[in-house]
Amino acid sequence: MSKQFESKKESLSIINKAYSDKSDLSSKDDKIKSLENKYEVLSKRTKDLEKVYQFHKGIIQSISSGLITIDSNGSITFINTAALGLLDYEYQELVGTPIRNLFDDEREADKVLDELLNKKRMFESREINLIGRTKKLIPIGFTTTLLSSDDPVYDGVIISFRDLTNLHHYRIQIERIDRLATLGEVSAGIAHEIRNPLAGIKTSAQVLEESFSPGDHRSQLVGRIVKEIDRSNELLKKFFHFAKPGKPKQEFVSLDTLIEGVYLLLSSKMRKKGIIFEKNIDTAIPDLYVDENQIEQVLINLFLNSLDAMEKGGSITVNLKMVENQDEIVLENSSKAVVLELEDTGCGIESDNLERVFNPFFTTKSNGVGLGLSISSRLIEENGGRIVVESERNQGTRFTIYFPTS
Ligand SMILES: Nc1ncnc2c1ncn2[C@@H]1O[C@H](COP(=O)(O)OP(=O)(O)OP(=O)(O)O)[C@@H](O)[C@H]1O
C-alpha cells in the first residue's frame, strides 16, 4: 500500500514538473516575442530619426548662407558646405580649430568673441572681414544665435552669414556714381562760367599781339598768354565732357575692330617705347550694342594709362571672352557678358590707391588731370557695362570691362 502511494506521489511530481516546465517555456516565448516587438519599434524609430537627421543635415548643407557653430571656447564644432566653399577649406581642416583664425582683424575678432562667449550678447547683421585659404578678404554680414542644449558639451553659438563681396562692389560703384554726378554738375557750372571770360581774354590778347611789330619781345609774351588760354580751354573741354557726356548713340559694333583701330592709333607710341601688343580672342564674340565713340575713348584712356605705366619695354595684352552672368552677378538684365581684359606689365597701382583710381582728379602723375578713368567708368556705365581693376605693385595692372550681350 505504501509502495503504491510512493509511486503515485512520484508520478504526480513528474506531472507537476512537466506542467511547470511547459509554463516556463511559454513565458520564455512571450519574453522573446515582446523583445522582438521592442526591437522592431526601436529600429523603426532609429530609422525615422536617421531620416529626420538626414533631412535637417540636407537643409543645413544646401542653404546658400554660411553656417558655423562654435563651442564655449570659440572652437569650430560644425561648418556647412556653403561656408567651406566660400573659405576654400575642407571640413576636417577647420573643425576643432579656433574660429579666431578665420577673422582678418585679430583685435576685432577678440572683441566679437568676448561679446559672444563671455557676455552672451548676440549680433544681428554685423559686418566683418573673414580670410580664406587664398588670403583673400571676404566681407561678410553675420547674425548669431545662442546654442544651449541639455548637454553643456553642445553649448555655444550659431553664426550664420552671407558673402557681401558683390554688395561691397555695388556700394563702391554707387558711391562712385554719386560722386561723379555731383562733381559733374559742379564742373559743368564752373567750366561754363570760366570759358566765356577766357574767350574774351584770348580775343583781346590776339588783338594786342597784332599791334606789336614782329620781333617785339612783348609779342612773345602775349603769344604765351594765348597758348596758356588754349591749354586751359582744353582742360575745360575735358571737364565739360565729363559733366555732360551725352546720351550714348548705340549701334552694333565689333569690339575686335574697335581694339584694332585704337591699336593702330597708338602703335607708333608703343613702338617707340618697345611695348609689345597682343590680342587673344576666346570664342566668336557677338557685336555689342554700344556707342562706338564712347567705347573707343575708354579704350584710348586705358591704353594711354598702360603706356604711362611702362617706362621701357613691356606688353599690353587684350583678352576677349564670353562668361555666363550667373545670378546676374556682374550685370543686370543679361544672361551672358562679353569680357574685355586689358593687362599691362607696368608699374602697377599701390593697394591703397586701387579703390581711388576711378575718383575724379585722382592722379599720381605730375602732368595728369585724373579724369581719364572716372570718365571711362562713367561711359561704361552709360553703355550698360561695368569696369573693375586689379593690380599688383611692380607686376602690372588689369582692367576688366563687362558688357551686356543683349
Ligand atoms: N595701367 C595703369 N598702371 C598703373 N597705374 C595706373 C594705370 N591706370 C591708372 N593708373 C593710376 O590711376 C590714376 C588715375 O588714372 P586716370 O586715367 O584717371 O588719370 P591720369 O592718367 O592720371 O590723368 P588723365 O586725366 O590725363 O588720364 C593714374 O594717375 C595712375 O596712378
Ligand SMILES: [Mg+2]
Ligand atoms: Mg589717364
